[in-house]
Amino acid sequence: MTSTSYNTNTNNKINENLHDSTYEPVNDKLLGSGSYGLTKLMREKSTGKQYAIKYIERGDKITEHVRREIVNHRNLNHPNVVKFRQCLLTPTHLAVAMEAVGGGELFSYVQQQGKFNESQARYFFQHLISGVEYLHNMRISHRDLKLENTLVDLNETPTLKICDFGFSKGGFDSQPKTQIGTPAYIAPEVYAGVQPYDGQASDVWACGVLLYVTLVGRYPFQDPKDPGSSHKMMQRVLSGTTEIPSSLSEECKDLMGKIFVTDPKKRASIEDIYMHPWFRHDLSPNVPLGNTQPGPADGDMLKELQSLEEINAIVDAAKVAPKKPKGSWGYDDDDDDDCDHMGGSGDLGGSLDVDY
Numbered sequence: 058m059t060s061t062s063y064n065t066n067t068n069n070k071i072n073e074n075l076h077d078s079t080y081e082p083v084n085d086k087l088l089g090s091g092s093y094g095l096t097k098l099m100r101e102k103s104t105g106k107q108y109a110i111k112y113i114e115r116g117d118k119i120t121e122h123v124r125r126e127i128v129n130h131r132n133l134n135h136p137n138v139v140k141f142r143q144c145l146l147t148p149t150h151l152a153v154a155m156e157a158v159g160g161g162e163l164f165s166y167v168q169q170q171g172k173f174n175e176s177q178a179r180y181f182f183q184h185l186i187s188g189v190e191y192l193h194n195m196r197i198s199h200r201d202l203k204l205e206n207t208l209v210d211l212n213e214t215p216t217l218k219i220c221d222f223g224f225s226k227g228g229f230d231s232q233p234k235t236q237i238g239t240p241a242y243i244a245p246e247v248y249a250g251v252q253p254y255d256g257q258a259s260d261v262w263a264c265g266v267l268l269y270v271t272l273v274g275r276y277p278f279q280d281p282k283d284p285g286s287s288h289k290m291m292q293r294v295l296s297g298t299t300e301i302p303s304s305l306s307e308e309c310k311d312l313m314g315k316i317f318v319t320d321p322k323k324r325a326s327i328e329d330i331y332m333h334p335w336f337r338h339d340l341s342p343n344v345p346l347g348n349t350q351p352g353p354a355d356g357d358m359l360k361e362l363q364s365l366e367e368i369n370a371i372v373d374a375a376k377v378a379p380k381k382p383k384g385s386w387g388y389d390d391d392d393d394d395d396c397d398h399m400g401g402s403g404d405l406g407g408s409l410d411v412d413y
Contacts, residue, residue, distance in 0.1 A: 071374050076145045076152050083107060093223070094118065094150070098157055108142050109157045112150040116378035119151055122223055124372045127153060129197050129227045132354040132362055135345070137188030139208065139220040143363045144371050151375035158218050160209035163271075167204060172274035175309055179338060181207075182268050184217035186336070187344045189260055190327045192219070194350055198256025200224040202263035203242045204270060226256050240287050241276040242266045245295050245319045258321035261330070265316030272309070273302055277317070295319070308335035 080099040088096040094113040101108060113123060130141040142154035163181060167173070173181075185207065192199055199206075201224040210216040224238060238247065244262035246254045269277040277299040280289035293299065297319040301310050312335045315325040330336055331346050345351060354362060 071146050071371060073146050073148050076147045079103070079145070080108070080110065080154070099154070107157045108154045111153040111155070112147075113153070113375070114150055114379075115146075115375045119372060119375040123151070123375075124369070125227070126221075126223045126225065127368055127372065128365065129225045130155070130222045131365070131368065132359075133192070133195065133197075134354055134358060135188055135191040135351060136216060136343075137184045137218055138191065139218045144368055146371050146374055149379040151372065155220075156218075158208040158210045158220070160211040160215065162205050163207040163209055163217060164204035166209065167271055167274065173271045175272065175306060175335075176339065178268060178271040179336065180215075181209075181217045181271065182264070183331075183336065183340055183344050185219070185264060185267065186327060186331050187346055187350075188217070188219045189264060190331070190346060191350050192225075193257045193260070193327060195353065196227060197222075198226045199260055199263075200226060200256055201238050201242070202260055202267060203239050204267055205239075207267070238263070240290060241278070243291075243294065244321065245297065246321050248291050248295055255321050257327070258324055261316060261324055261327060262321075264330070265313060268316075269299075269301075269313060272305060277301075306335065308333070312336065 079101060081102055083098040083100050086098070088098055088109055090096070094111060096109055096111045099108050099110045100106070113119060127141070127144055132141075134140065139158060140156040142156065145152045145154070185202075189199065189202065199219065199222065201221060202219070206219065206221040208218045208220055210218055238259075242263040244254075244259035247259055266277055275284070276290070278290050278293040280286055280293060283289050297317055299317060301313050305313075312325075312330065312333045315329065315333070318324040325333075328347070
């Protein structure tokens with residue numbers, strides 16, 4: 058964080074004008090929109106640095122899930138995880154600022170190219186596993202890992218970054234019990250209603266689905282005769298029924314077979330995955346794994362983080378519906394085209410020669 062801004066004034070009241078004095082829009086386009094609200098690319102006036110800011114309308118949409126997302130995201134610091142910047146209150150919205158990632162969703166690249174070769178898929182999978190191991194080290198289960206929640210940073214070499222912690226569970230949260238996530242990525246124990254279930258093991262299953270989609274260009278548990286049926290897909294997930302193409306290498310098929318195990322206790326762990334021979338090919342030393350993973354935030358980094366006290370005060374205030382007319386950042390719900398990709402069964406066709 059290049060500078061520290063505070064949301065409270067001398068009277069300890071939350072400054073609802075800080076957003077407009079700190080940020081300005083880069084353009085009129087939306088980075089995304091959905092049931093949560095919308096996201097815009099904004100520029101910090103003092104530094105010129107760009108951030109993605111998610112706007113959630115004040116009132117009933119500010120749930121404990123929103124608080125959990127912010128708190129779990131707050132102190133994460135890893136090259137394969139989108140970084141949190143701060144949250145602010147406007148007269149009409151809760152604004153959550155985070156690192157801007159310009160390359161878009163990995164989902165879009167799969168759509169364009171149809172599928173990746175093993176080298177390309179492995180490159181991004183290595184980044185994914187590094188980020189997921191870090192989250193698990195930080196006692197966070199993501200619970201909604203999917204192509205649409207992985208972004209590609211193209212600033213230097215392409216880098217995958219995990220985003221969207223709305224369904225995440227942290228170490229101080231209750232054990233996962235709820236059937237949430239995106240249907241194509243949900244693990245069998247979650248569909249089966251196991252309570253509580255192992256959030257880290259369900260993350261591993263979702264990583265396997267993501268790998269399969271990048272390599273094959275379709276979801277692994279779709280019924281070939283009825284690919285649009287969520288019920289048939291659920292039944293195939295519960296029984297572990299999928300077809301791993303024979304065109305894939307033996308090492309790759311072996312790894313997928315170890316991930317797609319319906320018993321979470323027998324499923325490959327994150328360490329099992331990154332020690333697998335297929336995963337180790339062309340592995341960059343710059344990808345943190347095992348004892349090279351960064352630890353929890355401490356020292357100067359902790360000082361730069363927005364305090365939990367401030368975050369909780371802002372979220373609590375945001376639960377109160379706006380009383381003022383909508384201003385510069387008071388977007389109407391009519392702008393919401395509900396394109397937050399929650400269905401998990403998007404069109405994966407198309408082709409484009411993208412070489413990573």
